[in-house]
Amino acid sequence: MERRDLLSATILAVLLAACSATATAAKTATSLRHEPRRAVSASASAAVSSSSCDVYRGTWAADESYPLYDAASCPFVRKEFDCRRNGRPDTAYLKYRWQPSPPCSLPRFDGRRLLRTWRGKTVAFVGDSLVANQYESLLCMLHAAAPGARTNASWESGSITVRFEDYGVTLVYYLSHYLVDLAGDKAGRTVLKIDAVDEGRKWLAADVLVFGSWRWWARKSWDYIQDGSTVVPDMDRTQAFTKGLQAWARWVDANLLRTTTKVFFQGYSPSHLNGQEWGAPPGKTCSGETQPVSGAAAYYRGQPNLQDAIVRRVLAGMSKPVQLLDITFMSQLRKDGHTTKYSGGSGSPGTDCTHWCVAGVPDTWNTLLYYSVLTAGNSLRS
Numbered sequence: 001m002e003r004r005d006l007l008s009a010t011i012l013a014v015l016l017a018a019c020s021a022t023a024t025a026a027k028t029a030t031s032l033r034h035e036p037r038r039a040v041s042a043s044a045s046a047a048v049s050s051s052s053c054d055v056y057r058g059t060w061a062a063d064e065s066y067p068l069y070d071a072a073s074c075p076f077v078r079k080e081f082d083c084r085r086n087g088r089p090d091t092a093y094l095k096y097r098w099q100p101s102p103p104c105s106l107p108r109f110d111g112r113r114l115l116r117t118w119r120g121k122t123v124a125f126v127g128d129s130l131v132a133n134q135y136e137s138l139l140c141m142l143h144a145a146a147p148g149a150r151t152n153a154s155w156e157s158g159s160i161t162v163r164f165e166d167y168g169v170t171l172v173y174y175l176s177h178y179l180v181d182l183a184g185d186k187a188g189r190t191v192l193k194i195d196a197v198d199e200g201r202k203w204l205a206a207d208v209l210v211f212g213s214w215r216w217w218a219r220k221s222w223d224y225i226q227d228g229s230t231v232v233p234d235m236d237r238t239q240a241f242t243k244g245l246q247a248w249a250r251w252v253d254a255n256l257l258r259t260t261t262k263v264f265f266q267g268y269s270p271s272h273l274n275g276q277e278w279g280a281p282p283g284k285t286c287s288g289e290t291q292p293v294s295g296a297a298a299y300y301r302g303q304p305n306l307q308d309a310i311v312r313r314v315l316a317g318m319s320k321p322v323q324l325l326d327i328t329f330m331s332q333l334r335k336d337g338h339t340t341k342y343s344g345g346s347g348s349p350g351t352d353c354t355h356w357c358v359a360g361v362p363d364t365w366n367t368l369l370y371y372s373v374l375t376a377g378n379s380l381r382s
Contacts, residue, residue, distance in 0.1 A: 111145020212266030
């Protein structure tokens, strides 16, 4: 079995198929501006609040020098994310670059520089399959930047580890749908412990942590929920998400406050199941979409996302600096970027409007992560 197929099969064994949805984008030369977002906190939005630049406000610009890599040459992307391998014929979705509004700009991703910056460190991604989407994108970006670098990959139930030996950089993915404990009881039932993060012990070795969670809170994968001494069969999912995220925040503050560990949180990754949100007829989804959204005003009409608001509120109350990777708006504009029917036969054909093609939109998320790591809150200007 080829290396990439072996990794694909392994990841597939620990990741359950997630919901379908699509992402958003902007037409060439069309200015798709993001309304200024409220800062989460001094620590969580340093790259925005410490200067006049908000790298999350801007446009999608066509750029023929993209994509940054060919997924066919990447041994780390699983088949379910490799749209080109699965027969997607169009390529325009690969050729967009996020351009912050003037006078700000994003540096072009430099994987060798990032590897040097992270030399000797461990970087861990913790969350659901959308976090895995970003993790695999970053592996491909680094591999393309340093194609001759020696790498070793290993995996076990619930985790994947890839080490760039020449730089001493280890990148780990930990599967955690909820960021709180999902465990079995003595009767063989599954319990979601929304006040416990015992699984976090294995995250403590990381020097950089990227967390993310939301999608799995919408589905019931437990027999009951435990909150302290209270046990219930279920609860309002938004309430459960809030409680779980607050428990995660307490864990971060208790375990990482006095450390040098850098912590990021992946913002809400949008789905595109309802075409009316971008002006399409009823019943339209991301399936068959090959162009970004043509105008920002047509999408969500400025309405805040509830989960995004919860994340911002929780991060604002934390003692440990946590930077929000505010990917929501720019991703909302990329209805053309989802795997849809090009997911290698996983799930129902044409229905995955949640996950993203790799190469694709997650590469921009990682460029923003790169920007945040290198600038430490200082904006880069043209």
